[in-house]
Amino acid sequence: MKKLMLLVSILVLSLSLIACSSNGASSNDDKIVIWTQAAADHPEGKMFADRVKRYNEEHPDKPQVEIQNITRAGAGSGYIDKLNAAITANDMPDIFTLDGPDIAAYVDSGLLGELDGYMSEGFKEGFTEAIIDQGTVDGKFYGMGYSDSGVAIMYNEDMINALPDDVKALIPAVDEDWTWDQFVELARKIDDFAKTTNDPVFEGYENAVSLLLPDITAGAYETGTYYFTPLLWGNDTNIVGEDGVTVDGVLNSDKSIEALTKYAQLFAKPQLASASESEKAFHSGKTALSVSGFWYVSELTSNYPNLKFKTVRYPKMNENYNGLYTPSGSWAFVRNGQEEDEERIQQVVEVMEWLTNDEASEEYYHANGSIPTRVNAIDVIDTNTDNPYHNEAWTVLKYQVENTNKSRPVSPGYPYLSETFAKDVILKIGQNKATDEATIKQYVDDAVKKIDVEFDKYRK
Amino acid sequence: MKTVKNFVKVRNTTEHYRQSEHYKKGEVVSAYGFLTPAMVLAILFIVLPIILAFTYGFTDYYLLKPNDKQFIGLENFTRMLSDEVLMKSFMNTIKFVVFVVPLQLSMALGLALIVNKKIKGVGFFRTAYFSPAVLSLVVISILWTVMLNPTSGLINEILANIGLPKQPFLSSADQAMYTIVAISAWSGCGYQMMIFLAGLKNIDNSLYEAADIDGANAFQKFLFITIPSLKPILMFLVITTTIQAFKLIVQPMVMTGGGPDYSTMTILQYIYEYGFRHRNIGYASAVTLMFTVFLVVVSIVIKKLFREERAA
Numbered sequence: 001m002k003k004l005m006l007l008v009s010i011l012v013l014s015l016s017l018i019a020c021s022s023n024g025a026s027s028n029d030d031k032i033v034i035w036t037q038a039a040a041d042h043p044e045g046k047m048f049a050d051r052v053k054r055y056n057e058e059h060p061d062k063p064q065v066e067i068q069n070i071t072r073a074g075a076g077s078g079y080i081d082k083l084n085a086a087i088t089a090n091d092m093p094d095i096f097t098l099d100g101p102d103i104a105a106y107v108d109s110g111l112l113g114e115l116d117g118y119m120s121e122g123f124k125e126g127f128t129e130a131i132i133d134q135g136t137v138d139g140k141f142y143g144m145g146y147s148d149s150g151v152a153i154m155y156n157e158d159m160i161n162a163l164p165d166d167v168k169a170l171i172p173a174v175d176e177d178w179t180w181d182q183f184v185e186l187a188r189k190i191d192d193f194a195k196t197t198n199d200p201v202f203e204g205y206e207n208a209v210s211l212l213l214p215d216i217t218a219g220a221y222e223t224g225t226y227y228f229t230p231l232l233w234g235n236d237t238n239i240v241g242e243d244g245v246t247v248d249g250v251l252n253s254d255k256s257i258e259a260l261t262k263y264a265q266l267f268a269k270p271q272l273a274s275a276s277e278s279e280k281a282f283h284s285g286k287t288a289l290s291v292s293g294f295w296y297v298s299e300l301t302s303n304y305p306n307l308k309f310k311t312v313r314y315p316k317m318n319e320n321y322n323g324l325y326t327p328s329g330s331w332a333f334v335r336n337g338q339e340e341d342e343e344r345i346q347q348v349v350e351v352m353e354w355l356t357n358d359e360a361s362e363e364y365y366h367a368n369g370s371i372p373t374r375v376n377a378i379d380v381i382d383t384n385t386d387n388p389y390h391n392e393a394w395t396v397l398k399y400q401v402e403n404t405n406k407s408r409p410v411s412p413g414y415p416y417l418s419e420t421f422a423k424d425v426i427l428k429i430g431q432n433k434a435t436d437e438a439t440i441k442q443y444v445d446d447a448v449k450k451i452d453v454e455f456d457k458y459r460k
Numbered sequence: 461m462k463t464v465k466n467f468v469k470v471r472n473t474t475e476h477y478r479q480s481e482h483y484k485k486g487e488v489v490s491a492y493g494f495l496t497p498a499m500v501l502a503i504l505f506i507v508l509p510i511i512l513a514f515t516y517g518f519t520d521y522y523l524l525k526p527n528d529k530q531f532i533g534l535e536n537f538t539r540m541l542s543d544e545v546l547m548k549s550f551m552n553t554i555k556f557v558v559f560v561v562p563l564q565l566s567m568a569l570g571l572a573l574i575v576n577k578k579i580k581g582v583g584f585f586r587t588a589y590f591s592p593a594v595l596s597l598v599v600i601s602i603l604w605t606v607m608l609n610p611t612s613g614l615i616n617e618i619l620a621n622i623g624l625p626k627q628p629f630l631s632s633a634d635q636a637m638y639t640i641v642a643i644s645a646w647s648g649c650g651y652q653m654m655i656f657l658a659g660l661k662n663i664d665n666s667l668y669e670a671a672d673i674d675g676a677n678a679f680q681k682f683l684f685i686t687i688p689s690l691k692p693i694l695m696f697l698v699i700t701t702t703i704q705a706f707k708l709i710v711q712p713m714v715m716t717g718g719g720p721d722y723s724t725m726t727i728l729q730y731i732y733e734y735g736f737r738h739r740n741i742g743y744a745s746a747v748t749l750m751f752t753v754f755l756v757v758v759s760i761v762i763k764k765l766f767r768e769e770r771a772a
Contacts, residue, residue, distance in 0.1 A: 081736070084523050084524075084736070084739075087523070087524060087526060088523070088526045090526075105524060105739075106524060108524075109522070109524035109525045110525070111524060206611050206612065207611075216717065217716060217717045217719060218714075218717060219713070219717050274610075274611060275631060275720075276609060276610050276611060276628075276630070276631040277611060278609060278611055278612045279606075286612075415737060415738060415739070416737075416738045419737065419738075423717070423718075423719065427719065427720075428719075428720070428721060431631060431633075431719065431720040431721065432633075432720070432721070450545070453539075454738070454740075457520065457522070
């Protein structure tokens with residue numbers, strides 16, 4: 001009996017040791033391994049596969065590249081879980097993708113390798129300013145963004161055409177800036193009209209504006225931060241300081257409270273937006289206006305061909321503000337910081353350049369509608385197709401990419417910061433329909449308190 | 461001859477004994493052989509992680525820095541005392557358990573009594589009442605989220621059509637948790653209904669006949685015959701339903717994200733969010749440890765009550 005128990009124990013321990021052992025790298029010395037969150041059958045996954053295949057064909061004398069697709073679910077989980085497991089097991093690939101705002105946390109943990117000193121001359125400067133900022137932590141460049149993004153305001157053309165002329169006059173031209181106050185005024189007038197008219201175009205009308213707040217409820221917290229942090233930027237403030245860890249005095253500054261109070265006017269009675277709007281509310285004609293991500297363009301043109309949507313710029317919080325303020329940023333390629341072999345690092349960076357150069361940027365736009373991250377590739381954005389709605393939307397987005405896009409804050413605690421801002425401020429204002437400054441300040445102060453406790457570890 | 465007979469007897473007995481012992485040893489070896497794979501998996505995936513989780517609770521383990529864990533003593537535990545969201549999550553979990561257990565069991569017993577009647581078509585109703593129990597909780601949560609949409613959901617459309625005001629349901633901090641309680645009770649009661657049904661079928665009909673002769677009404681028969689007869693099953697279901705209820709995570713995660721204003725955030729969801737979203741494994745492990753201790757205490761209390769009940 002005792003011998004049997006001893007045998008079993010030895011067996012268990014042996015199995016544990018086998019399970020825990022690792023050769024320290026998932027990549028074969030002859031191969032450069034890339035992990036991406038894009039599914040293999042998704043246009044993004046296919047475009048990477050094509051690009052990698054071309055690299056291997058054109059560089060037969062160099063280490064071959066292998067790309068592995070680890071499909072993400074929701075807000076990056078699935079892929080992120082596998083990445084975290086690889087980190088714990090000391091088994092990271094040579095190159096992997098990360099959402100831009102996440103780069104700082106991985107840099108802070110010593111997991112990413114810098115790219116300065118390994119890139120071709122002038123390569124970094126070929127990226128747009130927002131993409132360079134996104135990939136830069138403490139003055140060093142770590143992430144090569146392969147796709148940018150953008151947010152604009154869309155409106156339902158049929159609904160707007162039914163409005164009185166004095167309301168229609170409030171809509172800016174496609175090349176005109178406007179302010180958040182003007183946006184709210186327009187929404188208010190649309191709502192007043194919609195509730196009194198019998199025009200059939202307003203038959204399914206629910207609210208004036210779609211804000212995608214239910215995405216936050218569903219766990220995609222980044223939607224809230226991505227869409228609405230720019231309201232603070234446009235008022236010359238932010239959700240965190242330049243050091244990436246100071247929130248007190250920044251997120252709860254007077255300018256931040258002012259911007260958030262103006263945002264909250266969408267929920268003043270009768271409310272113009274809802275924290276629990278119907279799914280695809282703008283797409284299905286339930287709202288007249290929408291704060292729309294760039295992906296709406298292909299969604300609407302492909303799946304909702306009957307919806308006539310027009311596009312105007314993202315509104316500024318303060319009309320006197322002249323800096324960068326529109327949402328931007330997306331996923332980027334980064335390299336394993338634990339690699340020490342200089343030659344291999346050079347090879348890895350060469351592959352990363354191949355995946356994000358001007359040619360790649362153009363190919364990704366054609367394959368997937370990805371907004372180019374390279375300055376020289378921005379002109380590939382086609383604003384002369386047969387679809388005038390598509391053309392107008394991309395004219396606005398292109399303008400913003402070239403002139404006003406700003407990267408999200410660089411902070412090692414960005415996930416927590418983003419989630420707390422989205423849930424405890426943006427969503428909470430919408431759910432509780434809080435519109436007075438004092439209540440909003442309370443929400444923000446509570447959020448700051450929580451974030452401060454969590455950020456303590458970054459200050460040590 | 462007698463000696464030879466005795467010798468043969470002893471030899472045969474010894475042989476038989478040896479064969480028995482050998483047989484027993486063989487049985488034991490086989491038993492352990494079959495148990496070993498399960499034991500290995502249980503140790504690797506249950507016991508070891510539990511031990512590791514408990515030790516991580518005393519460290520500052522950050523998921524992205526697995527080799528940089530430092531022992532920080534009771535720092536994680538003292539942080540819990542001032543963590544308002546944690547306290548709220550804990551109270552939400554208790555609230556859920558307190559409401560869902562009696563509601564779910566009452567619904568289950570009620571349905572079991574209904575489908576215990578020998579009427580035509582009762583099989584259909586039995587299947588219908590049981591069917592939510594076989595659906596995925598994620599699917600149920602998504603369906604109900606759509607139906608409960610305060611603006612365009614089916615439930616609010618029905619309420620509006622019968623002249624009642626539309627309700628915020630999951631969008632209200634006051635209503636969200638109770639909505640989740642109701643949905644959870646609805647989805648889980650089918651399973652308990654089947655167990656109650658089995659218990660009802662085992663009650664001796666002569667007891668009801670005797671009660672009829674004594675002039676007992678339906679309620680009296682229910683109170684003095686049905687309930688006492690179902691007591692062992694009831695206690696079993698109270699224990700299992702309570703333990704299951706403490707593990708609430710799917711419904712709030714899918715339907716509300718823990719909101720509005722953390723009104724539906726539960727302990728398990730909090731642990732998951734802190735451990736994997738915020739990568740703070742050390743703190744999440746400390747919370748796990750405290751919650752485990754709490755559950756052990758609850759189990760002991762329920763077990764003691766159960767023993768006293770049986771002794772009585």
